Amino acid sequence: MTETPSIDSDIHNLDRYLGSPSSQKVLQLLTCWETLSVKEIALKAALSESQVHVTLNRLEKLDLVVKQAWGKYSFSNSKFASLLKTAYSAILEQIIGNEIYQLTKQMDNIPRETLEAQYSKIVDQWGPLLSAKFSFQMNELAGFFVEFEQYFT
């Protein structure tokens, strides 16, 4: 049986629970999408499916994620997982806000194809949080693309 990490005793060892860049990416994606399959995570994180399996196994052992009956993964119900998810929500808002800012900053100055690729990457990775937390900014970006056709097609 996996022992649930003690927050008090392990707070100084946070790296162990946040883990590698792949673990961080997986936890970010699960924070955003709630449940995802290995294949979906691999696509969104640009990782191989075997990398995702290894990462999920490690996170399962730490009782941070659980495999649902239908084969998808989500955060576990442990207290530590819940705290971590809350922390990741705040971090994600910063990450996404920054990605949108960078995109907005250069949208008139980079090739259209590059802009669309960067935009699509943001949408593919963070879809649900974009509507929930960045509806104003996303409306602006979406409107920009449609306007572009009007003026430059």
Place this chain on the structure above:
Amino acid sequence: MPWTSNTLETLVSQALAAVTQILQVQPNAIVLVCTKQEMTQKVIAELATYQLSQARLEWYKQSVIPFIIGKYFLQNNEIWLVDGKGDKWEVLIHELLHSVQKCRPNRERITDYLTFKLTQDPTTIDPRILTEWNQLEQDYGLKAIIARFLRQGDCEEF
């Protein structure tokens, strides 16, 4: 069919007054509320006039149109706001500003700044853009920013 209501008309009156006061120009776009589906159909109809490839149209349907909650349509001088999502003060102000905006390119940051000036809502602007434009206002003054907004050419060329 997109619709209006007493609540919307009150909101529009207040927004028009606020925009007119700061710009000294009165927007005359018609403002309507619509369903998400109506907005989708309207944008697709607009895109159809540009003879885009099917793949490109699909990209719009999947990745772009779902995020549109309010839009100014130049062709018929209308602003459509998605019911329950875009029929908000800050979205209405932003689209009313676009309806009279003359400058481009770089049209969004200046509109974000003016939207913030009118709404004082920090969620409508990235703090870094706010800092940059506060500095521009200090350097050139709000009148110059508004004049830039209402004149053709690059919105960020002062």
